[in-house]
Amino acid sequence: MYLGNSMMKRASQHLVLIAVATVMSAFSSMAISQEDAADGQPKYIETKKESSKVALGIFEDAAGLQNGGKFNIAEEEWQAFLEDHETDPLAPQVAYFLGVCRIQLGKIKTAATAFEQALKYKPFELTEQAYLQLGWCSYQVAVNTKDADARQQQLRKAVDVFDKQLAAYEKSDFSDEALYFQGESYYALGDIAKAEVSYQNLVDGFSKSELVLESMYALGTVLEEQKKFPQAKQIYTKFLDTAGDKHELFTEVRMRLAETFLQEESYEQAAEIFGEVASVDGFASSDHALFRMAFCQVQLKDLDSAAETYGQLAESFSDSQYANESNLLVGRIRYQQKDHEAANAAFSKVVEQGGAFAIEAKHWQCRILLAAGSNDEALALATEAIANAGDSEFLVNLKMNQADAQVAKGNHEEARKLYLAILNDHADNTLSADALYNAVFSAYQLALHEEVIVDGTRFSEKFGSHNLLPDVQHLVAESQLTLKQYETAEATLRKLVENHPDHPKHENWTVRIAASLYVQKKYEDVTSYIDGVNESIESAQGKAEAHYLAGASSFFLKQDEPALTKLNESLAASPGGNYADDALLFISRIHANAEKYEEAVKTASKLIDTFESSNVIDQAHFRRGDFLNDSKQYDKAIEDYQVVIERFPNSVYLVPSLYGKAWCELRLDKHETSVATFTVVIDNHAQHELHPASLLGRLICRHQLDEFDGVVEDANTVLKSTADNAIKMEAVYQRGLAEVALEKNEAVVASFTSLLEDYPKFDRIDSVLYELGWAYGELEDTEKSIGMFDRVAKEFPQSQFLADAHFRVAESLYGDEKYADSVGRYEASLAADPSNSLKENVLHKLGWAFYQQDEFAKAQEQFESQIKAFAEGTQALQGRFMNAECLHKLGDFEKALAVFEQFDASELESAQMKTLAWLHAGQAASQLKQYDKALVSLNLVVENSGEPSEFDARYEIGWILHRQMKYDDAVKQYEQVARGSRGGVGARARFMIGEISFAKQDLEDAVKQFQRVMFGFGGEKAVAAVKVWQSKAAMEAGRSMEVQVEDAKTKQDRDGLVKSAVEFYTYVVEKHPMSSSVEFARKRLEALSKL
Template identity: 35%
Template structure:
């Protein structure tokens, strides 16, 4: 479109404004009035001669064009004759002179008119208002600082004129310049109102400003983008002002509006009409006419029109642009040689701006012809010559684009893109340069720079159409720098912005990949399930199903994973990751408990793609599978196939380690060390190196090279292993210390393992070893604590059974028999060790026995015998079965049990001994309680046999006092009192315990029963006052009280056989015994009877 010049300047260049009230006629009339003295309101006859003289000189100066002299005289008049009747007219004509002088002073003129208007009865108000408004308007044009104020004042003055003089002859001027002032003030709508009022005046068409007003009205309508209304306005000028010199420009404007409205067919004839008029606008018209041809898709016509412009107006300002446009038209017509010729012609012109654009087009043609080197040469030559204009950045972009295609020059390309972005900041080319810089950096794997350029782009050009492409660069940079979560979010934003982008399918899959790598597997399933309809290519659908299936696998939804992965293979088995689908399918099948299907899938991968990455992945998976089956030869075969391949460097360290591991599991430790050492030599910084170091240490330990093994494990610790790897190293070091009998050192490693690796897979073994290490250090409490942890955390393991046993033993030793019973029951339930099972049942029986649950105890001992009929605790169990029945009062059954146990003990032989003191004690009880059962059944001779055998087998038994006592008791029951007294005496004479006191008591009883009172009473007294007397233990005090009571009874018998003083003495003795009970043993059960007998004696 024609560049719009300042409309006021344009109008002034084609017309002259009418100046108001300055003709000689007006001054002549005024002078006549002065001479005649008939001027209304301002009679010259009232002026002094001096004033009239100054006035006349000023008028003469003004009428003869000596405006500076006139101004001086008018000012002189106003200064010396300020109150003269002619002062207001003098002020008015002062304003006229200031307007008319060679360098008008419009503001001074305005002030003069203002002074004139201030006078009462001023005759020339209408003229003065019109002239003042014009002066303010003109002053505003020349005073940018106060322009708005001047235009506002002009509008106010014109408004006052129109209101005071509605029919003023100056209405057209007042309305026109009001429109001009409003327009210049940025109020085109108000301007249109003023212009339209002028056009609509009854005699508007007669005004010399009529055509100007129509033109100005059209321009103001254009400024408001009221294109159709502007066309109507310009149409009035064409029809109503056919002779106007504005006609060519108006036709140009009409045509340009049609172009703006994309009405190119309507615009073309208007441009042609102006072109044919051979006016100053004809070259512009041809230029725009060619543009219409371009828009009408007639590049040949466009090229011819451009050629016409160049031929007819070679000096035109549009000549260079026409050459370029002609080249563009030939380019669009596919005539690249003709186009290049035009652009080459531009290069010969002395026009840097046009040459720059031409260089850009030449580079574009070269690029289209895949002549990258030519693009570089053209662009470098243009840059060296000097670039100018809008296309300067484009030429640099051409060079950068060409350089970016070669890795060797891509860094230079990025620098150029960055320079363009900086130099052209804020422009579309800067946005594209930043994008290209980011994309090239992404291709170069300079991910940090790619991300930086993308961030800069989004900060500066967030509304640019390239935003989706830039977000792709940002997302990929994030994804490839290990920020998948951020990348997924960026892809989400990208997909929301770009519903129809041709790369949308790719972005859907890449966004899902980012979510997968961010381990947001549910999001992957959700994204791809929803987007599946947008993926049209089978390969893309298969890829989506692959990711969905893999995500289900990660979510432990193996059923869904199997279905989706199988569907992926059905959708397409030809895409580039189809083999990888089978590899993953095999993994799912394996974890779903279908190892045979997994093996089949991996073998299929090897058959279909033997040399592919997936093929070697399948080999690796098969090796792991076979290793898990302990088919170490088969596993090693696949590991070795991987090692034989030259292109599997990523799998080589794993394969080396796996092959060494297989050798280790086959107990080929030396061979294993060779491969493990190779891992550590070639891949010392690889993650698998830590596993290799661990396996190496195990091999050395197995070979008995403990010091080397220890060094290996300590070196592994220095590598900073984490998690399970750390746990393995610590455990192996602990085992070495256990083997070296260093429980304190072992416990340090084991405690660290428990604290730092709580999820260690063999933590039950760790706790077990730690418990034993603490026990070996004598810290039984800590040992039991760790055994307890083992039981709680791993209740169903075999080690937990043993740990339960140890916990039960501790509780048993503490007397917590109920808790002990629970622990022993757990141990018995979960152990697979026959020896432990025997001990667990045995201790469970003992716990029940201690709780008084004799029937339960008996059942536990019976289970023990059933589980270990020939176990080392066989006799113990038999004894305890009998003991349980003995405690339950089942003496006949108990006796039978003791008889069976006795058979085995007797078979062991005298002095054979027992495994431990507890077992020895039980063997002794066989005879003690066997004899006691016989006593309960009144089988005194059998009882004596039991006791005799016990003394013979166990002469040093702690139960010897009891045996002597029980023997004496049997003889007493058989009325063999001398023997009874003999055995009772053995106890009473040699021991000072409760059994001895009881034996002494029984000796007294025997004498009492034989009426040997003088022998009986001393025996009772030995009990009463012996064994510590009043300081005797509680259990002996019982026998002291009973002995006193029996002694009292003996005294009462003496009373019956005596008389006189002896009888009185016998009474006193008897009462003394009864009082002893009440005084010394007030809580005893015999106190009441003793008091009763004492009372009876008192009455004698």
């Protein structure tokens, strides 16, 4: 809804200019008396028949002031008129114009009072406008009032005033404005039904009004708010047909039209219009249009398009109120599509922005982290989010995430507490059943078997039809077995098998029935039962448990100590039996698990020597190669890997052997050979699980061989072929470094940015940030570049890049003219022990940072330190120059001149520096009255430098000649400066010519020169540097007049001189009130007034 606070369009056209003669003529004979009012009619203020001369004079003056834009003075005059001439015939008009002045002055409340005063008189030609202005003022006061009661009162007053106007002046030139602001007032009151009537009356009755389009827009809005979408669609369509596409509200109305289609569930039409609206350049609500467009796409099941639209909104309108929610919705869609990487990127943006959606985003991020096995990160995130979740609907989800993370980390005790807390605190939540199931599972993992049975029974009673019931009962059966409740466990398992024949764990329960019989020592029952169910057992693990209940089962359960015992017993019972070779292989692996590599190698060697025809001989060579590899015996490891490669080309251990061999070669710095071995895996075994890791190994070798394009190629292939985060993060890192070497900066940014976003725990983040800083710098994205260096400096105090990172941040701050801030960063760089080449630059720029803040002593100290430490450095010449400059600024002209003489200014690279060196050397010599030296340096400026430095030098030459009383020569120099420079030095030179004339007692010429300064060089529009000399020139001109007063021959001459002096001093006071000469000028004016 439009709530404008500017004056109405037509009414504002007659707010200022007043045709005085016409007004006075129209009202000079106007007489209204109370007797004219009939009974029951308003009593108006009685006015006189004619205006007095005094009243006419005030009116004329006030009108002139108002016409001249002097509204504050005009207000005072109109107010005075009403106070002294309330019954004058012109008083109604005066009250109206008083209100007008106050509107111009922004005094809306008092303007309303004036219009109320105007309405106390009998209707006159401005009465309708007075109603309109009064109603408008009341509306403006309301919309700018914070107090709700006062706001309502003013809005009701506005409505009442507009009602009176419309009743008295139906269909007038101002009725459309009254209807419009009446509608606005009703809208502000919250009475949108009445607002609708006002807007509708304007639209229907004033089709030619300049406000008809705004009223159509407002009408459509209130219709939408009343959910009258068909009517709103009709009025919006009419607006678009009437206004054309050039109207400022055309796009806004199209968007609202699209909303009406959406509300009617015409999603395709709505999406199309929203898309067109969103693409309009400069449209303020493009973000809203995109948001609604994406909603339509979701309704149309076009999720990819919806995600792209939401993403476009968030990226293009990052400050939009919809940006954060859009990122959330992108994340939801991508998570639903199982694209966790894209989902996490979207959720990260939501969390970064904070706000209401961050809690939900963190929930989804927890699920993604858990799915990726990043359990510590998931736990930390869930815990942090819970603390800030408040009464969020995702609080329970986050608590489940927290508990799930503890499970994934193996902290079942803590997880169980968390699950039970969810059940107790959120019993009615839909996740309470999952929480109880997980509590049962955690109890089982903790061997709290009695609790498993108690909580399992509780689950059966509370959630008897839940799909997790079989899993809970399975855990109960396992706990019953553990607690030696064998018969009870058997009954539980048989019930599971009977009631849930299609359950995925049916086979497992079948085998566990056999186990329950076994622990009851019902050996015959075990045999008969296995025979009966053998055909139904399909999995390798199931057959192993059914037919091999001792020995190797402990190894498969990762229980190495009991497994080792059972396997040794198996070997002792049957050293050459069917399982002897397998037993030896398992035993070697158990030793390796304990990092007893020597024992592992001996055991594997025994297998190889004893069972040459074993079907696990290929695996034995591979395992022994791994054991040797782990013990860093790379040459010997290669020999075993080579046996598998040559003798067992079809073995499942062929690729692992190639992979192990390649890494051994890499560790032996045989990079070309290693590349060749990795390539065999890559080219011939693309589907193998080690393919991504082989690509990673090869790209690392290629990096060592400076084959950077190959590194990038391999890295990209790795990223497409694996979900292993450890491999992916290393591949991205290596790719980024290769792209740095290739100077592909955009690619560097893409690689390292993805690494930061996807793998924030990477162990070389400081290197990533540092390289990003350089890449962004090469791409001229200074803000991001410095952001990266700043992170290195703040987050990695031990980084090898610390000194340079601080320096880069300091350089940026310096470039942004934040010199004080840059000092701290330069000093931090020095404290980080930079290299010599960097240290010289740091000292030099630290000096500059102090110099830019006018801390010349500190700056000089740094430049001197730089010169002492790096006398022959690349910045030595500039350092000496700046050292001299600082001394010059400090007024130590003797030392400054000495330093200037230590180097040849012509060798400075910068023309500006050369000029300053000559100029300031000349000025220093001049201050020391070594005029010959000064003139040599200053003439170098004149001969070698253009404007404006030439003028500065010529002025200094003139000043030297001036002090030497070589006035004519000085004037020549000053004159060139005054004619050439329009700035401060030119004005100062002209002033000095006047001073010379004054010294020569040529007071007439002196005054002329001073006046050239006063009124030349831009006059009143002169720059500040000129105004200083304008003020001084006026003072000197006044003094030149005063010194002639005593010698005046006649009173007329004397009075003329005094008058001229007064004019000059008055010029100072009026034109240069901030001048240091003002007080003296006032004193002279006071003294001269007494003459």
